[in-house]
Amino acid sequence: MVPVSALSARPAHPARAQWLDSIIKGDCVAALEALPDHSVDVIFADPPYNLQLNGVLHRPDQSKVDAVDDEWDQFASFEAYDAFTRAWLLACKRVLKPTGTIWVIGSYHNIFRVGAKMQDLGFWLLNDVVWRKTNPMPNFKGRRFQNAHETLIWASPNAEARGYTFNYDAMKAANDDVQMRSDWLFPICSGSERIKGEDGKKVHPTQKPEALLSRILLSSTKPGDVVLDPFMGSGTTGAVAKRLGRHFVGVEREQDYIDAAEKRIAAVEPLGEEMLAPLPGKKTQPRVAFLSLIESGLLAPGDTLTSPKGDHVAVVRADGTLARAKDAGSIHRLGAIVQGQESCNGWTFWHYEEDGNRYPIDRLRGRIRASIAGI
Amino acid sequence: MVPVSALSARPAHPARAQWLDSIIKGDCVAALEALPDHSVDVIFADPPYNLQLNGVLHRPDQSKVDAVDDEWDQFASFEAYDAFTRAWLLACKRVLKPTGTIWVIGSYHNIFRVGAKMQDLGFWLLNDVVWRKTNPMPNFKGRRFQNAHETLIWASPNAEARGYTFNYDAMKAANDDVQMRSDWLFPICSGSERIKGEDGKKVHPTQKPEALLSRILLSSTKPGDVVLDPFMGSGTTGAVAKRLGRHFVGVEREQDYIDAAEKRIAAVEPLGEEMLAPLPGKKTQPRVAFLSLIESGLLAPGDTLTSPKGDHVAVVRADGTLARAKDAGSIHRLGAIVQGQESCNGWTFWHYEEDGNRYPIDRLRGRIRASIAGI
DNA sequence: GCGTGGGGTGAATCCGCGG
């Protein structure tokens, strides 16, 4: 693959490299020295996010949130984090084939710095992809939006790179015959998939779901490709690569993680023909915020809604709440209040008028859903 | 548009500033000199995306894609774009109130650079928010995922900033009584909302949907707040701000855009105050001292209160404290003590008995509040 | 075996006012 002369000090790449389908212990930059130039097809990197947490956070029920406070996620400054990022990105760039691509995942704490550094180093961004979590942790203090997604960057090693793998047709077929979008919906890793130690506690604080890695590898690799994970952790990349008939190389510093990952990967049974089965489709019907009806113009602030028989009347307000006399709240709360009940499905209780007939606002929700069908 | 005197001396903020509810013509950094320090509550910025397009792109039917190739979106290098970004962010930081927040929207071409620079300048990221497009442009070459979203960054001016506006309760009520997430779904701006010139062509290449601005302003501003848009374009921010009873200031270089925006904003009819009243959350309800329950006769000294399950008992004292054995203190302190916890909401923890049932004393507080409201 | 309710938990940069 690479002429011996090009490597000088490094040994010649054997027919089946020692490092193939194994986890190299060590710091990511140093450990990657074991790999020849241009030797991997795809990289998946889940670097430390550099969370900057102050003190402890409690849930409303007073229980403590088990935060990511591991030593490996601590950096002295943005500058230190940038230097770290630059180093491992450069190491990755060296071992990546010209036809290869790299995926990096992060949150708003680090992904902007990583993305900017990737551009600085000449990587060419192909997409940013949003992993929407079906079950994210709530915001406990009510001071922000629920942080319900993470961001992936997909890039080629340079702007001129051609010939990278993108299984466009497979992705489209897996997505009800429309193009796969840049926003993906998956649950977080939990339940039996979550690797736990003998003490029953999670082995790794940030284990990624196999469904996420599966879509990444199915979209951007071919069977037999070599996938590198420079931050192997609990080994999700290796497990999914093996199952999908791809080779893997992992790098990891902590022996505990290596032990768990090797055991996990050893238990994986590679898929046969089912590998070609399309990815599971959409979940249940998407949630539609009542505010969306106003934002889309189906209702306007000031419009009146009524109960099914018209004996209760409420006014739509700009922020997506309903008001009646002194009471105000969500469509559900106000529906409950006017009926003197504990709860109420506002979608079926509140009605609007059209052509002299009363219809539940659920009808309008149906229109929104119809307009976004197929997403 | 801007009095000359205001540029040099920067006089004290007049009762109603000249620049309020107007569009300042000029380069964003220079024009913002007209505004005093700490004079705006929220900033929405839609800066040039620095798209790097090579050649023309055709659809499968051979029609040409009308790309963003305007002069204002051209930068010589990442360095030039970074310098530009730094300059306008600094100008924005100066005029932003300490309790204010800033929104910036971008795509993968620029948002990573912008986000990193924001962190470098000390902005504290509160959320990244994903605008998922219901109807994004397809990928015509089948070489990438359909680019179906854009990214917004919401930030405060520094990590220590407190007191910014987030209408948590309104957002939650508008979203079926669950927290508003960081992924929002909207159509792109098209149809009658899209501003078109006499030639029938779109006036601005990247006009944002009003629904997007509406959610931004409803979530992070109060009626009467001042909203700055340093890249005003076709004036979406001004139009939505006016409709929602917020003040706006715009900055824009191109006269064509200013003309279109001013005409557009003039046609906007503001919503009535009753449509805009913020949903009162629990935090805004009047504070009731526990002592008031005793003073009003709802509880009497010597009454006993219990924990929800009845396993802890405490006695009400005349001064509005609770006592149990040797311990005494506020309803909150004693609730924390008996549970061995750091803190406790005594209103929901302590219960009283009525008709053989246990109710939280919060129920009595509700009666006090109801009687206050009736005054 | 099945349905139900309670408990646990996940990459989290998570309070604000008054003295």
Next chain:
DNA sequence: TCCGCGGATTCACCCCACG
């Protein structure tokens, strides 16, 4: 500006105990 303290704050899902 700092400190004390009142009191507000969670969604989806999995597992297990129990009837």
